[in-house]
């Protein structure tokens with residue numbers, strides 16, 4: 327695994343983020359990149375844990391949401407910097423003949439998870455079209471017509487968006503009946519009974535599910 331990853335330095339990374347020391351946090355990530363740390367490791371051991379347990383201290387600081395923006399902006403810089411590693415992994419593995427379009431539905435602004443997912447698909451050999459967070463349905467369907475991907479991966483964090491996604495899936499089935507639809511994200515992980523009726527072909531509840539799918543082309 328190499329010298330730099332120890333719990334202590336992860337603690338440093340968390341501290342830098344907590345103290346809004348963006349440059350220090352980014353330098354640490356750049357060091358991991360220059361050591362050619364695998365992309366999966368940077369995401370799973372550094373970036374995801376750094377935000378997964380984050381809770382805004384609303385009671386003590388009612389306007390603390392700015393802290394969340396500072397943290398997520400730093401992590402987005404880190405993710406962008408990792409892209410050369412993603413390309414390298416793709417080139418090494420080679421194109422697997424599959425393509426995926428990755429997006430968040432209208433009004434869904436949680437971007438970090440969906441960006442990571444897009445990169446992981448690419449690093450496993452998929453051609454990826456990432457249309458972003460907050461994707462309007464019309465823009466999505468145009469992109470779908472243009473690219474006809476094998477898979478459409480939808481990221482849903484806010485549970486209020488689940489019904490919108492269910493309707494969207496029904497409409498997509500009419501215009502692109504062949505595309506296989508994958509759903510994932512916090513709203514999916516936390517609302518299993520609702521998600522069973524959402525109409526997706528593949529439901530991803532965890533990173534283990536995702537890697538099972540990426541490695542074997544199967545999941546639940």
Ligand code: B12
Pocket residue numbers: 374377378379380381391394395398433434435436437438439440442443479480481482483484485508509510511512515530533536
């Ligand atoms: C950062 C953040 C924000 C930032 C987002 C900034 C950005 N540019 O992304 C901002 C400040 C904008 C924000 C806003 C809001 N947020 Co917010 N936010 C978070 C926070 C702290 C982290 C989310 C995150 O990035 N996690 C890290 C990533 C890596 O994890 P992830 O998204 O779960 O993705 C992983 C998996 O789910 C999976 N995955 C994700 N997508 C997909 C898709 C596929 C296909 C697959 C296979 C897998 C997959 O893979 C990822 C890697 O493991 C969480 C709390 C928390 N600690 O999780 C709250 C949280 C998600 N937010 C929440 C809420 C309520 C909101 C707001 C409604 C707040 C408000 N009242 O305005 C708004 C909604 C904005 C909107 N319209 O979408 C709630 C939502 C859940 C709920 N039960 O309601 C949470 C859980 C906070 C809480 N405890 O209440 N938020």
